[in-house]
Amino acid sequence: MPTGVAMRDAREQLFDAAERVLLRAGPAALTSRAVTEEAGCAKGVLHRHFADFDAFLAGLVLDRARRIGEQGAALRAAAGTGDVIGRLADALTGLFESVAVAIVGLVTSRDGLRARLRDERPTGVPLLTDAAAVLASYLAAERDLGRLAPDADVDVLAPTLIGAAHLLFADRTGPPPGADAVRRTVAAVVGGVVRLQ
Incomplete structure (x- = not known):
């Protein structure tokens, strides 16, 4: 994955990517790697915005x-x-x-x-x-x-x-x-x- 490329609205892009993975493959397929691959970004992007994957998922649920x-x-x-x-x-x-x-x-x-x-x-x-x-x-x-x-x-x-x-x-x-x-x-x-x- 490319690094050093700025993402606009990274949180929203990650949430949208997680939603696509969730709809396509269900909760068991929802991993940080699956989300970042779907979003087209490095895995570190998710961890720059969220303390851990459960914090990310909680953010997704509360946003929706x-x-x-x-x-x-x-x-x-x-x-x-x-x-x-x-x-x-x-x-x-x-x-x-x-x-x-x-x-x-x-x-x-x-x-x-x-x-x-x-x-x-x-x-x-x-x-x-x-x-x-x-x-x-x-x-x-x-x-x-x-x-x-x-x-x-x-x-x-x-x-x-x-x-x-x-x-x-x-x-x-x-x-x-x-x-x-x-x-x-x-x-x-x-x-x-x-x-x-």
Whole structure:
């Protein structure tokens, strides 16, 4: 690998490379060598920015969790417009067709990573917990606008949606579920509380 070549936004390039490796080959293939080879840089670049590989992986997980929060702001801003079930189905598909399922597998397979993440996030599984908070916020906004029943328990509905969608998308070896399957799942979870479309 070349040395002495400056990388712009090295952390982000390394995170993107790790995501590609993770999606292509799964958590077991994610090593510092695989990441730096994918990024086209010397192995030392990763270690200049992170204390060790688990610190790098924790940074990756927290960065992807931050992105979910940013996407959540757009979802909440859309409250009051469009089809509630359709918006939820699209949000869940966007989440689980991305790197989320692979990152959950990564977190559950690496003890050192889980321990490091506990310093930042003492409860829940990062990404899934963040996504549930985003959905709860959106559902609360829809409830406040009268598009959900006033007694809709968004703090139960949101993680239920996350769990159901995670099960739909968890098989990384087969084709992802179709839009109709995701929509049916969402409708089964929230259909009873949706008042206006």
